Amino acid sequence: MDFRFTPEEEAFRQEVKAFLDQEVPPGPARRRFLGEAVSPEDWAAARELSRKLSRKGWLTMAWPKEYGGQGRSVMEQMIMGEELAYRGVGGVDYMGIRMVGPIIIRFGTEEQKRTHLPRIARGEVIWCEGFSEPGSGSDLASLQTQAVADGDYYIINGQKVWTSGAHRADWCFMMARTDPNAPKHRGISFILVDMKTPGLTVRPIINMLKAHEFNEVFFDNVRVPRTNLVGEENRGWYVGAALLDYERSGIEAPATARRILEELVEYARETKRGGRPLAEDPITRHKLARMAVEIEVGRLLAYRVGWMQSRGLAPNIEASIIKLHNSELQQRLANLGMELLGPLGQLVPDSPWAPLHGRFASMYMASVNSTIAAGTSEVQRQIIAQRGLGLPRGA
């Protein structure tokens, strides 16, 4: 086992860093945690950057050349993702690049590959994920949205909820029930839906940060070509489960955390409490050091999945381990930040006394999301207990 990056990978990281140093203005990253508000200006700037990245072929570099990739290594793609997240760059279609793209490569038809992959690679589209429903979150296989075959089409009726970014999305990958009489995992299909299809409505949900980041999506007799089915009809559960493994195994969380930790370390150096720098306080030092270890563990776990993917292996319990570790890490980091900043940490960005640009209060609130989105910590522990430790299926 070799933990080093190759000289080519190191060189690529330097190239990416140099590019991003020019493109992303210095100063604090704007967007940090899932659920934090993105202003229209920030979104437009981020989309422009995404297009520049696509022109360099960097959004989907590990994909096959015939579908808009460069046939480069998964590790290079991860290095790219790590550097973007470190700088807090949003606006990149990560649901297309990291989730549905690999799924279409693995399970899609040739037509689906030729239609969708190049558009994701060019940064032209934004995808959203229509999985959760009002009565189906952790027990996702109980979902009730129905897709009924009608000639060359499915007619979809039902409701999705917590659909992140649906208001900005061009396409949605979703799961719907195509056989209501089959056992719940066996009657589901994985379908791609154009968000402009008549009968599809998006309604905002405002989160506790007062941000519009997720939505309800209603399907009222939405007609979708049957050619948009990915994988076999009624076997979509397995396609969706594979997608969740990609969703849970990203490098972004530890990269974002590393940047935030660096800011906290700087704050500890510059801030005096009780007449001496916070950085000399043994408890503060230990807590910062412990966080550095946790972040490094998260990073190595993520790169392990990159290594697996580069050998054609698909992550499974490894994805749940990463998701569990990195989401709880985000919460511990936000807690540590609030602890170090003290009462001033509650100040909002426009306050002149707000330390670290007044972002900790919103990061702290947004961190609550992290152990719920993409499957709760309890669900990840169940998966690890059952598939990793071989324990019997839980209640």
Ligand SMILES: Cc1cc2nc3c(=O)[nH]c(=O)nc-3n(C[C@H](O)[C@H](O)[C@H](O)COP(=O)(O)OP(=O)(O)OC[C@H]3O[C@@H](n4cnc5c(N)ncnc54)[C@H](O)[C@@H]3O)c2cc1C
């Ligand atoms: C910020 C954010 C973004 C999201 N984005 C999307 C998105 O884009 N698309 C999408 O489809 N969904 C999205 N979700 C929804 C997310 O996937 C669900 O919220 C999540 O799966 C939990 O489902 P639930 O909210 O219905 O909670 P429930 O399933 O009702 O769970 C409630 C509580 O019960 C616990 N619990 C449930 N079952 C078990 C069990 N068997 N064993 C132990 N404990 C259990 C859970 O851990 C949780 O603590 C998002 C959620 C958040 C917070």
